[in-house]
Amino acid sequence: MQQNAEGLTKTYNRFHNYAELSADIAELRSLHIELDRAVAAAYGWDDLDLGHDFHGTKQGARFTISETARREVLDRLLELNHQRYAEEVAAGLHDKKAKKPTGAKRGRKRKAAGAEPGTPVQTELF
Known part of the structure; x- marks a missing residue:
């Protein structure tokens, strides 16, 4: 990044560009x-084949693991979380x-006793 005077965004835009063939990328x-x-x-x-390459994502083509590998990683992480x-x-x-403790939660509005609908209610933050 220093050598090319680039920030992260420009560097990773190059990283995800399949036409970018420079040695640094x-x-x-x-x-x-x-x-x-x-x-x-x-x-x-x-045992997991990550399948690194350019793959279509919601953000467009990206250099990343395959969709099959991504789903398998997520499945395994979910299983591990349950374990x-x-x-x-x-x-x-x-x-x-x-x-669980009762009472008002921080940042939530409570209905004031007798307040008219639409009347602002002051809340406690702490």
């Missing part, structure tokens, strides 16, 4: 692949019987 793409593989390995997901939650419940960290 190719290296940045390689670093992203390496990082993504390292994160997948940290989760024990060495962790179950472990926390088993450890007593989520007491469902504990009462």
Whole structure:
């Protein structure tokens, strides 16, 4: 970025441009692949084919993992989240019987007793 006097936006616009073939952007793409593989390995997901390439997204064509890999990553993360939650419940960290505090919540308006509809109600922030 310093060498090209570019910020993040311009750099990543180049990164996601399939016609961009410069060595610095190719290296940045390689670093992203390496990082993504390292994160997948940290989760024990060495079996996952991430399928890095240019793929269509809601933001247009992007250099990213494949849609199949993206969905698999999200599915695995959701499953992991459920497992962790179950472990926390088993450890007593989520007491469902504990009462929640009552009273006004910060930033919410409360209806003033006897106030006319449409009358502004002052709220407490803290």
